[in-house]
Amino acid sequence: MSLLVWPLVAIVLASIAAGVAGTLAVSHRMVSIGGGLAHAAYGGVGLAFLLGWAPLWVTIAFTLVAALLMTWLVERSPERSDTLIGVVWALGMAFGILCVDLSRTYAGDLNAVLFGSLLAIPRTDLLALGVLDVALVSLSWIYRRELLALAVDPEFAEVAGFPVRIFRAGLLCAVALSVVLLMRVTGLVLLVAFLSIPGALAVRWTRSLVRAMAVATGLTLAFGLAGLALSWWKDLSPGACIISVAGATYLAVTLARRR
Amino acid sequence: MTPAFRLQEVSCGYAGHVVLRQASLEIAPGGILGMIGPNGAGKSTVLRLLLGLLDPLEGTVEVLGRPPRQARSGIGYVPQSLVLERDLPGTLEDLVLAGFLGLRRPGSPPTAAELERAHGWMERLGVVQLRARKLSELSGGQLQLGLVARALVREPRLLLLDEPTANADARAQGAVFALLDEFCRERTAVVVSHDVGVLARNVRSIACVGAGTIVHHGTREVPQDALEAAYGCPVELIAHGHPHRVLSEHGPDCHHDHASCGGHA
Numbered sequence: 001m002s003l004l005v006w007p008l009v010a011i012v013l014a015s016i017a018a019g020v021a022g023t024l025a026v027s028h029r030m031v032s033i034g035g036g037l038a039h040a041a042y043g044g045v046g047l048a049f050l051l052g053w054a055p056l057w058v059t060i061a062f063t064l065v066a067a068l069l070m071t072w073l074v075e076r077s078p079e080r081s082d083t084l085i086g087v088v089w090a091l092g093m094a095f096g097i098l099c100v101d102l103s104r105t106y107a108g109d110l111n112a113v114l115f116g117s118l119l120a121i122p123r124t125d126l127l128a129l130g131v132l133d134v135a136l137v138s139l140s141w142i143y144r145r146e147l148l149a150l151a152v153d154p155e156f157a158e159v160a161g162f163p164v165r166i167f168r169a170g171l172l173c174a175v176a177l178s179v180v181l182l183m184r185v186t187g188l189v190l191l192v193a194f195l196s197i198p199g200a201l202a203v204r205w206t207r208s209l210v211r212a213m214a215v216a217t218g219l220t221l222a223f224g225l226a227g228l229a230l231s232w233w234k235d236l237s238p239g240a241c242i243i244s245v246a247g248a249t250y251l252a253v254t255l256a257r258r259r
Numbered sequence: 260m261t262p263a264f265r266l267q268e269v270s271c272g273y274a275g276h277v278v279l280r281q282a283s284l285e286i287a288p289g290g291i292l293g294m295i296g297p298n299g300a301g302k303s304t305v306l307r308l309l310l311g312l313l314d315p316l317e318g319t320v321e322v323l324g325r326p327p328r329q330a331r332s333g334i335g336y337v338p339q340s341l342v343l344e345r346d347l348p349g350t351l352e353d354l355v356l357a358g359f360l361g362l363r364r365p366g367s368p369p370t371a372a373e374l375e376r377a378h379g380w381m382e383r384l385g386v387v388q389l390r391a392r393k394l395s396e397l398s399g400g401q402l403q404l405g406l407v408a409r410a411l412v413r414e415p416r417l418l419l420l421d422e423p424t425a426n427a428d429a430r431a432q433g434a435v436f437a438l439l440d441e442f443c444r445e446r447t448a449v450v451v452s453h454d455v456g457v458l459a460r461n462v463r464s465i466a467c468v469g470a471g472t473i474v475h476h477g478t479r480e481v482p483q484d485a486l487e488a489a490y491g492c493p494v495e496l497i498a499h500g501h502p503h504r505v506l507s508e509h510g511p512d513c514h515h516d517h518a519s520c521g522g523h524a
Contacts, residue, residue, distance in 0.1 A: 027347050078274075142366045148349045149357035152394070153342065156409070159310045161331040161361030203348050207393050212348040 006126070007118045011224050013129040014185040014194075019217025020136040021178035022199030023209065027151040028168075030175055033070060034195045036085040038179045038188050040066040040092025046099030056125060059180050066092055067176040071169060116187030116239060129181045136174060140213060147171075148209045190239045194220055197246040201253060223249070261324040263288045263417050263447035264309055266473070269318035271308060278304045280471040281318065288416070291439055291448045293458035293479070296468035302451045305468060306419050309449070310336060323416055332361065335415030337423050340402045345394045351405045352390040355381055358412035373412070380408040385434055399426030407435055411442065418448040424457065436461040455481065 025034045044062025048055040070088050074081045140147065150157045150167060158164045175195075182191050202216035227242025234241075265285045272278040278301040286292055294302050307313040308320050311327030322330040335358075355377045356369050363369075369377070381387040384404045389397065397405065403426050410418055418439070424432040439448050440461065452458050458465060459479050466475045 027344075145353070145356065145368075146360065146365050148347065148353055149360055151347055152344050152349055152354065152357070153338070155312070155342065156336060156338065156357065157360055159312065159331060159334065159336050160358075160413075162365070167365075203346065206348040207350055207391075208353075209348050 006121070006123075010118055010121050010126055010129070010185050012221065013126060013133055014182055015217050015221040015224060016133040017129060017136060017178050017182055018186075018191075018194040018220045019198055019202075019215075020133075020140055020213045021175055021182075022195045022197075022220070023202055023213045023216045024140070024147065024171060024199075025175055025195050026199035026203055027148075027209065027212075028171060030172065031192075031196045031199075032082060032085055033067075033172065034175050034179055035192045036070065036089040036092075037063055037067055037176050038183060038191050038195075039089045040070075041180055041183060042097075042188065043092035043095035043099070044180075046096030050099040050103045056122075056128065056180075056184070059183075060177065062092075063176045063180050064173055067172045068169070071172055075165075116183075116185055116190060118185060118238070121185055125181065125184045129185070132177055132181050136178070137213075139174070141210060143167075144209050187239055190243055193243045193246055194223075197250045198223065201250060204253075204257075219246075219249075260288065262286055262321070263323065265319075265321045266305070266308065267319045267321075269308065269315045269320060271304060271313060271315045277316070277471065279468075279473070282471070282473045283318075284466060284473045284475055286447065286449075286475075288447050289443065289445060290463035291436075291443050291450060291461065293455075293462035293465040294449055294451045294468060295453070295455055295458065295465060295481075300469045301471070301473075302468050303421055305473070306336075306421055306449070306451060309417075309419060310334065330417075333416040335410035335413045335418040337403075337406045337410045337418070337420040339422050340399055340406060340426060343394070343402065343406075345397075345402070347394065349394050350391050351381070351386060351394065351397060351401070352377070354394060354402075354405045355390075355408045355412060358409040362413065377408070377412050380411045381405075383434075383438060384408050385431070400428060400431050403427055404431060404435070407438075411438075416446050418442070418446065420448060420450045422452055423450060424452070424454075432457060 021034075025031045041059050041063040043066070044059035045055055047062060048058035051058070066088055070085060073079075073084045073088070077084060146157075146162070146167065150162070150164065154164060179191060179195075182194065186194055198216040198219035199212070201219060202212040206212040206215055223246040224242055227245045228238050230236065230245065231238040231241040263286045267283055267285075268281045269283070270277060270280050278299075282301075284305075294305065296302050304313065308315060309322055309327055311322075311331065320327055323333050324330075327334075356373070358377070359369060359373055363373075378387055378390070381390060384407060386401055386404045386408065389401055394402065403423060407420070407423055410420070420439075424435055427435065436457075439450070442448070450458065450462060455465075459481075462479050464475065464477050465479055465481050466473050467481060
């Protein structure tokens with residue numbers, strides 16, 4: 001039984017981060033940037049692997065640099081933003097793979113990056129996830145009005161003299177940090193589903209950003225537990241089961257809404 | 260007296276395409292200025308210049324005696340409702356309270372006086388009973404009135420409105436212009452619209468934007484030839500309930516792209 005305690009703690013902490021960051025990513029149209037960062041973060045994991053340093057801190061630093069680079073490119077380049085996101089996405093992954101190749105050692109640990117390692121997540125990662133949750137919840141509560149106004153009409157916010165660029169950079173860093181810490185629990189593939197599906201459903205059903213974050217957290221937890229139950233019952237991959245439950249719910253709600 | 264705004268020999272455009280060429284316009288404070296012209300002529304570009312969202316290639320822009328970005332606390336802006344992200348968890352009251360952005364410290368809640376002011380403007384625009392309604396549940400006209408309220412809570416010295424009554428019915432149009440008329444006794448508003456009929460009844464003067472220039476007519480009456488020069492094709496006045504100008508029939512020698520001017524003048 002005690003073996004299950006830490007994975008459950010990890011699921012609850014991950015659900016809070018995914019619910020808050022996912023709602024912010026959906027409402028600020030940052031889901032594709034989040035997906036791009038999740039893949040670019042693989043470069044940080046590879047670099048840590050090559051240097052033999054602690055993966056958590058190297059990946060955080062690498063992903064924050066990738067996030068700021070993405071913002072800088074999107075703001076200054078005439079290229080379409082989705083193209084630039086795709087470039088950073090692919091380059092980050094390629095860099096990670098090259099680092100692993102150069103290290104000439106066994107890359108078994110990297111599977112945890114792609115698929116998560118719920119049963120073997122280090123306590124330091126859980127502590128970092130807990131700190132992130134507290135920071136995300138507090139800042140989202142304090143700046144809830146500004147976050148909503150910026151999402152609804154960013155041009156008005158700029159004209160009103162609001163520091164839009166600073167806020168957007170902060171938002172992107174919050175999404176980047178969430179991506180890195182969630183990736184250790186959920187894996188890269190499940191992370192993209194958690195950043196998009198619960199938040200997308202929650203913003204439809206609620207009238208305030210804070211309520212949307214609470215509903216998205218509950219949905220992430222429910223999808224996670226239901227997927228794990230399905231996985232245990234049918235002896236299937238847990239990540240794929242969780243994504244299937246979340247995706248099926250999203251499609252059912254979307255189709256029901258159109259009728 | 261410091262003008263509400265001044266464009267001096269301004270040229271501007273986007274990605275190699277010049278919209279205005281050495282255009283000048285100076286508006287004294289007080290009253291409503293109507294701005295007309297076909298699609299793509301540069302009406303919204305003039306608003307973007309005044310808001311500091313676009314820098315001129317040549318010439319100078321002054322708003323309330325200062326460069327536009329420094330004058331933002333004195334400017335109110337009503338965009339077209341189409342620019343909004345409506346499918347988000349926010350209410351009409353949230354939208355109107357966003358009008359205080361930039362005027363108070365980020366993170367601080369609205370004061371009782373700010374709430375009262377927001378509710379006051381919503382009431383005068385007839386949407387206060389909709390304040391708890393989600394943005395996605397509002398009609399285009401109701402949302403547009405919310406945007407007007409959001410701009411008015413700032414009590415700006417210069418109010419810029421881009422098609423503020425495009426989705427509103429006649430009653431809401433009347434309410435908006437009555438409010439603007441009262442608001443602009445000591446302040447200035449610029450209303451961009453395609454509807455010359457509505458503007459002619461409600462504004463102090465009209466500026467025609469077209470063919471890279473701006474021509475300011477000191478009154479609300481625009482000569483027929485000036486209107487046709489701005490739109491690049493014949494325009495005539497018809498009446499169906501209220502006076503209304505439309506593009507009239509004209510021969511095959513006219514090469515003007517009418518899809519771009521929206522049909523109505």
